[in-house]
Amino acid sequence: MAGSGEQFAHLPSGIDLCFETFGDPSDPPVLLVMGLGGPMGWWDSEFCERLVARGYFVVRYDNRDTGRSTKLRQHRVSRIDILKAVAGLAKAPYSIGDLAADAFGLLDHLGIDAAHVVGVSMGGMIVQTMAVAEPDRVLSLTSIMSTTGKRTVGYQNPKILPALLSKAGHTRDEYVARSLRGTSMISSPDFPTDEEFARNRAYETYDRGWSAGGVTRQLMAILTQPDRTTDLEALDVPSTVIHGLKDPLVHRSGGRATAAALKGSEHLEIAGMAHDLPSQLYDTIIDAVVRTTERASARH
Numbered sequence: 001m002a003g004s005g006e007q008f009a010h011l012p013s014g015i016d017l018c019f020e021t022f023g024d025p026s027d028p029p030v031l032l033v034m035g036l037g038g039p040m041g042w043w044d045s046e047f048c049e050r051l052v053a054r055g056y057f058v059v060r061y062d063n064r065d066t067g068r069s070t071k072l073r074q075h076r077v078s079r080i081d082i083l084k085a086v087a088g089l090a091k092a093p094y095s096i097g098d099l100a101a102d103a104f105g106l107l108d109h110l111g112i113d114a115a116h117v118v119g120v121s122m123g124g125m126i127v128q129t130m131a132v133a134e135p136d137r138v139l140s141l142t143s144i145m146s147t148t149g150k151r152t153v154g155y156q157n158p159k160i161l162p163a164l165l166s167k168a169g170h171t172r173d174e175y176v177a178r179s180l181r182g183t184s185m186i187s188s189p190d191f192p193t194d195e196e197f198a199r200n201r202a203y204e205t206y207d208r209g210w211s212a213g214g215v216t217r218q219l220m221a222i223l224t225q226p227d228r229t230t231d232l233e234a235l236d237v238p239s240t241v242i243h244g245l246k247d248p249l250v251h252r253s254g255g256r257a258t259a260a261a262l263k264g265s266e267h268l269e270i271a272g273m274a275h276d277l278p279s280q281l282y283d284t285i286i287d288a289v290v291r292t293t294e295r296a297s298a299r300h
Helices: 045-053 079-086 096-109 122-133 172-186 195-207 212-223 229-233 252-261 279-299
Strands: 007-010 016-022 029-033 057-061 115-120 138-144 239-244 266-270
Touching: 007 096, 016 045, 016 096, 029 096, 029 122, 045 057, 045 279, 057 096, 079 212, 096 122, 096 212, 115 122, 115 279, 122 138, 122 212, 122 229, 138 279, 172 195, 229 252, 239 252, 239 279, 252 266, 266 279
Parallel strands: 029 057, 029 115, 115 138, 138 239, 239 266
Antiparallel strands: 007 016, 016 057
């Protein structure tokens, strides 16, 4: 089953979001939200199609500063700005809350009042924020390899930071080579990603409008996000938290803190999973998403 093809939502904020849909719009909607620097294609088409086969209408999109969505190049971020943000001394060009507002704007464009939301890494932060901001519009919440915003949980392994923050080069091939190095550092050791698949995805990411500045602006939003723990504790939404036990980029403590804050949540920790979505785990993750949506349906 093919997707709808790329379309654009022109939001009142002036942001244009590139998106694609899969399935029948009359089925329950699932919004997929990707993480730092990741275009919508990082939600693999096969993953989307498997969700459709389970009876859902699936929406994936490029966050602002990613893929073919609006790039806010007028906001320049330096390495000094990043260091200040780490120390809590800088303001970001936009916030995780702004990214959540973008997601709601896309739902408005599609005429969707409420959706099941699924987010990975930064996307998990976004969908958590969506649930806090407008809980009536979030039917269920699945947060994958993410964290609450509390600085003492979900931290990074310091050994990988220099490589991940290194320059990506000036050419297409230099970007792809650097991407493959980064992928190897955070990919699941027990569920290896095919190198050709990873290479093709890196080329697609670059060709669809990869932006180093966009990644740093998104990183600033992550570094300056608030601690959502208290707000998450106040929610009453069917939720599932998924985290890999070998995640070097967002420590599993982030997932555990998220699950502890979301009352009644299912907490699924996966041995051998790191900070990616390996195809070998598609069904495991989709089954968890479906269980979460079914708990929401049972309420109604």
